[in-house]
Amino acid sequence: xxxxxLIAGGTVVDPANGVHASCDVLVLDxxxxxxxxxxxxxxxxxDLLDATGCLVVPGLIDMHVHLxxxxxxxxxxxxTGSRAAAVGGFTAVAxxxxxxxxxxxxxxxxxxxEKARAANLVRVYPIGAVTMGLQGEQLAEIGxxxxxxxxxxxxxxxxxMSGELMRRALEYAGMFGIPVxxxxxxRGIACGGVMHEGAVSLRLGLKGVPSAAETVMVARDIALxxxxxxxxxxxxxxxxxxxxxxRSAKARGIAVTxxxxxxxFTLTDAAVDGYNTNAKMNPPxxxxxxxxxxxxxxxxxxxxxxxxxxxxxHRDEKDVEFDAALNGIVGLExxxxxxxxxxxxxxxxxxxxxxxxSTNPARILGVPGGSLSVGAPADIAIIDPKRRWRVDPxxxxxxxxxxxxxxWEMEGQxxxxxxxxxxxxxxxxxxxxxxxx
Amino acid sequence: MTFRHLLGLEGMSCEEILYLLDTAASFREISxxxxxxxxxxxxxxxxxxxxxxxxxxxxSFEIAAKRMSADFVSLSASTSSVTKGETxxxxxxxxxxxxxxxxxxxxxxxxxxxxxxQRVECxxxxxxDGAHEHPTQALLDLLTIRERRGSLDxxxxxxxxxxxxxxxxxxxxxxxxxxxxxxxxxxxxxxxPRALREWAAVTSDLAEGVRGVDVIMTLRIQRERQxxxxxxxxxxxSRYFCLNQAAVRLAKPDVLIMHPGPINRGIxxxxxxxxxxxxxxxxxxxxxxxxxxxxxxxxxxxxxxEASEAQPVAHAPRLRRRAG
Numbered sequence: 001x002x003x004x005x006l007i008a009g010g011t012v013v014d015p016a017n018g019v020h021a022s023c024d025v026l027v028l029d030x031x032x033x034x035x036x037x038x039x040x041x042x043x044x045x046x047d048l049l050d051a052t053g054c055l056v057v058p059g060l061i062d063m064h065v066h067l068x069x070x071x072x073x074x075x076x077x078x079x080t081g082s083r084a085a086a087v088g089g090f091t092a093v094a095x096x097x098x099x100x101x102x103x104x105x106x107x108x109x110x111x112x113x114e115k116a117r118a119a120n121l122v123r124v125y126p127i128g129a130v131t132m133g134l135q136g137e138q139l140a141e142i143g144x145x146x147x148x149x150x151x152x153x154x155x156x157x158x159x160x161m162s163g164e165l166m167r168r169a170l171e172y173a174g175m176f177g178i179p180v181x182x183x184x185x186x187r188g189i190a191c192g193g194v195m196h197e198g199a200v201s202l203r204l205g206l207k208g209v210p211s212a213a214e215t216v217m218v219a220r221d222i223a224l225x226x227x228x229x230x231x232x233x234x235x236x237x238x239x240x241x242x243x244x245x246x247r248s249a250k251a252r253g254i255a256v257t258x259x260x261x262x263x264x265f266t267l268t269d270a271a272v273d274g275y276n277t278n279a280k281m282n283p284p285x286x287x288x289x290x291x292x293x294x295x296x297x298x299x300x301x302x303x304x305x306x307x308x309x310x311x312x313x314h315r316d317e318k319d320v321e322f323d324a325a326l327n328g329i330v331g332l333e334x335x336x337x338x339x340x341x342x343x344x345x346x347x348x349x350x351x352x353x354x355x356x357x358s359t360n361p362a363r364i365l366g367v368p369g370g371s372l373s374v375g376a377p378a379d380i381a382i383i384d385p386k387r388r389w390r391v392d393p394x395x396x397x398x399x400x401x402x403x404x405x406x407x408w409e410m411e412g413q414x415x416x417x418x419x420x421x422x423x424x425x426x427x428x429x430x431x432x433x434x435x436x437x
Numbered sequence: 438m439t440f441r442h443l444l445g446l447e448g449m450s451c452e453e454i455l456y457l458l459d460t461a462a463s464f465r466e467i468s469x470x471x472x473x474x475x476x477x478x479x480x481x482x483x484x485x486x487x488x489x490x491x492x493x494x495x496x497s498f499e500i501a502a503k504r505m506s507a508d509f510v511s512l513s514a515s516t517s518s519v520t521k522g523e524t525x526x527x528x529x530x531x532x533x534x535x536x537x538x539x540x541x542x543x544x545x546x547x548x549x550x551x552x553x554x555q556r557v558e559c560x561x562x563x564x565x566d567g568a569h570e571h572p573t574q575a576l577l578d579l580l581t582i583r584e585r586r587g588s589l590d591x592x593x594x595x596x597x598x599x600x601x602x603x604x605x606x607x608x609x610x611x612x613x614x615x616x617x618x619x620x621x622x623x624x625x626x627x628x629x630p631r632a633l634r635e636w637a638a639v640t641s642d643l644a645e646g647v648r649g650v651d652v653i654m655t656l657r658i659q660r661e662r663q664x665x666x667x668x669x670x671x672x673x674x675s676r677y678f679c680l681n682q683a684a685v686r687l688a689k690p691d692v693l694i695m696h697p698g699p700i701n702r703g704i705x706x707x708x709x710x711x712x713x714x715x716x717x718x719x720x721x722x723x724x725x726x727x728x729x730x731x732x733x734x735x736x737x738x739x740x741x742x743e744a745s746e747a748q749p750v751a752h753a754p755r756l757r758r759r760a761g
Contacts, residue, residue: 204569
């Protein structure tokens with residue numbers, strides 16, 4: 001028995017195909033079979049999804065999340081993280097390797113894939129560790145993990161301090177055509193800092209991390225990518241200097257891509273005031289000029305990707321003195337509305353945002369999705385750009401609530417998330433603008 | 438509106454600071470009596486929680502509490518459940534459950550008193566948090582200056598030493614700026630972050646910094662900074678930043694020399710300066726008791742709440758709004 005789904009009445013934004021127009025999308029057996037001007041009758045045996053007033057976009061892909069399983073199931077599981085992703089409009093996520101045990105072997109990779117299959121919500125792509133145990137000493141079995149299904153390697157959370165090892169990683173990962181995702185932090189310069197070094201850290205008496213801790217490593221890895229021909233993806237860019245380095249490297253044709261996290265284009269270090277541990281992350285929130293630079297980087301494509309760096313932590317790990325609090329915030333359920341704010345606040349077109357949240361992550365990781373091409377899997381997000389809602393961490397699908405955005409008034413939200421033609425998330429109708437029939 | 442906690446001096450107005458100093462001045466006489474005790478805080482319990490070593494501040498608070506007839510209990514991290522892994526929040530909640538009338542907290546993490554103030558129903562007095570603030574120290578410094586000079590108007594103050602890590606420097610900076618004083622910060626560039634320039638004049642030239650000032654505050658150099666490459670050696674540090682007679686002569690003739698203690702003689706301050714005629718270091722210690730009596734009186738006695746309920750505006754400065 002075949003299943004047919006018609007998404008009608010919406011505006012299709014599909015940067016991969018250069019489409020931004022009123023179109024209906026017809027899905028048959030989990031594949032997109034037609035994207036055409038509206039006017040389809042909903043024939044018999046077709047499920048109709050009314051997308052009037054909504055954007056119909058390729059399913060969002062968050063290439064930087066921490067799902068915490070195995071090992072830290074009290075923070076998040078693959079199932080709860082997948083549900084949070086679906087709520088946020090994401091049809092796929094790539095999960096970092098800093099689990100316990102670390103995803104540095106095919107066995108752990110297989111476990112993650114198995115759990116994701118059981119959760120049966122969004123596509124979950126494991127990212128393997130670059131080094132055994134994230135210790136920065138010896139390469140993990142990247143080839144074995146690749147066979148098991150990893151899409152990239154990263155020691156995210158830990159910088160790779162050895163330049164020699166980073167060089168080998170770039171060369172070796174190239175054999176499998178996968179990127180090395182770099183967490184850029186010179187631990188010597190960061191020197192145990194807990195927030196951005198500047199006027200706020202000075203006033204609060206908190207140890208600062210200067211921007212140079214990031215930029216020197218970005219410069220190193222760009223040089224190594226140039227040297228080796230390897231492909232490096234710079235995770236969660238926080239500093240203006242890093243954006244500029246990536247911009248000039250791209251101009252020289254070096255295989256580097258960059259990523260921005262919503263908190264880095266939304267908040268400054270002022271959010272730490274009052275010792276707010278939900279404003280503690282690594283890299284830290286920086287200053288106004290850095291926020292402006294990250295936004296400019298998204299606007300001109302220097303930063304190819306918007307990714308949430310979803311980092312769930314238990315309440316007890318944040319409800320402590322600032323120095324003792326763990327780094328990171330949950331992001332899957334707030335990434336899209338925060339990105340949508342950039343349309344008005346930073347003059348960034350919706351097409352650029354969808355490219356950064358779907359098309360480019362698919363390209364960088366070499367995974368399906370990222371477009372609404374005919375024949376592609378029907379991974380689709382339907383976004384109501386006018387839907388107003390207030391962030392209430394208590395109702396997050398994620399297991400954790402560590403967010404600095406609680407209580408924020410948002411405009412725009414995913415109202416339906418479709419993976420392989422199957423609706424995995426549907427927003428409650430309350431608050432939705434509906435045309436009376 | 439009443440003030441409930443003393444977390445820091447940032448944001449405090451000139452009037453609020455002067456009100457605190459006036460209150461402290463009125464308590465000074467008690468310590469000169471033969472029977473050094475008044476019944477003001479009888480029946481009140483004050484708990485001192487010290488997560489960092491402290492002699493002066495701890496004893497000063499304890500004497501202040503006892504001269505006011507409060508019951509004073511103190512615990513230090515090394516002898517408490519902290520060594521068994523209890524969190525700060527759990528420790529504080531347990532203490533608060535015993536219904537003290539005030540908690541005095543010293544903690545190595547900046548913001549720890551703010552963290553507690555938002556979570557326990559009890560006045561919190563910051564006795565030094567990380568590199569953030571040490572409000573009672575700065576207030577007793579000002580009390581000492583005012584006592585000696587007669588006023589806090591038109592002050593020029595030089596602060597010499599490890600500004601980066603000093604909570605004493607931060608609290609003094611906030612208070613001195615509120616009072617309209619001219620402040621100069623002196624130290625090696627490694628201990629003088631660039632962002633300080635938004636607050637005060639900075640220099641690495643001791644002679645230039647102290648020229649013509651009314652007050653020189655010297656700060657303790659932590660010996661462990663030597664290993665962290667903020668300067669090559671204590672010897673070299675002292676060659677450039679030790680306050681000696683030659684430097685003192687560049688200041689005003691009636692300059693006051695201060696130090697929050699404990700002193701490293703010959704490193705940040707020469708012995709003959711610390712013990713010399715311009716030194717008010719022992720006055721600082723004496724005034725510390727009066728100042729802390731005033732703070733306990735205002736926060737712990739309940740007098741302030743009653744006064745403000747009767748007269749919502751006239752009395753009682755706001756130190757920190759009640760959290761939450």
